[in-house]
Amino acid sequence: MYTSVLERTREIGIMKAVGAKNSDVLTLFLIESGLLGVVGGIIGILIGLGLAFIVQALATQALGSELIKAHVSFSMLFLSIVGSFIIGSVAGITPAQQASRMKPVEALRYD
Numbered sequence: 001m002y003t004s005v006l007e008r009t010r011e012i013g014i015m016k017a018v019g020a021k022n023s024d025v026l027t028l029f030l031i032e033s034g035l036l037g038v039v040g041g042i043i044g045i046l047i048g049l050g051l052a053f054i055v056q057a058l059a060t061q062a063l064g065s066e067l068i069k070a071h072v073s074f075s076m077l078f079l080s081i082v083g084s085f086i087i088g089s090v091a092g093i094t095p096a097q098q099a100s101r102m103k104p105v106e107a108l109r110y111d
Helices: 002-007 009-017 022-063 074-091 093-100 104-109
Strands: none
Touching: 002 009, 002 022, 002 093, 009 022, 009 104, 022 074, 022 093, 074 093
């Protein structure tokens, strides 16, 4: 997120110059970091599910019975996605605060 703030410094300056408040910029970056966390969480869930079912299939083939069974509950998936959003948002607090405190003139002058 810090890199995103640096890359979008001029954009932040324009937003603030046309009337965006500090809280608007802060909210924008917190939501963005939360959504990045959710996307990462979903990708992690998909990879984890794929590996779990591959291990289950290999174990069934090797042992001849379903001794190892992959179990996935809706609550586990939901909590994983919510947790990913929270972790992403918390990780984005410092860059979001930095972005919201930029002065419009200095941000527009940034190269």
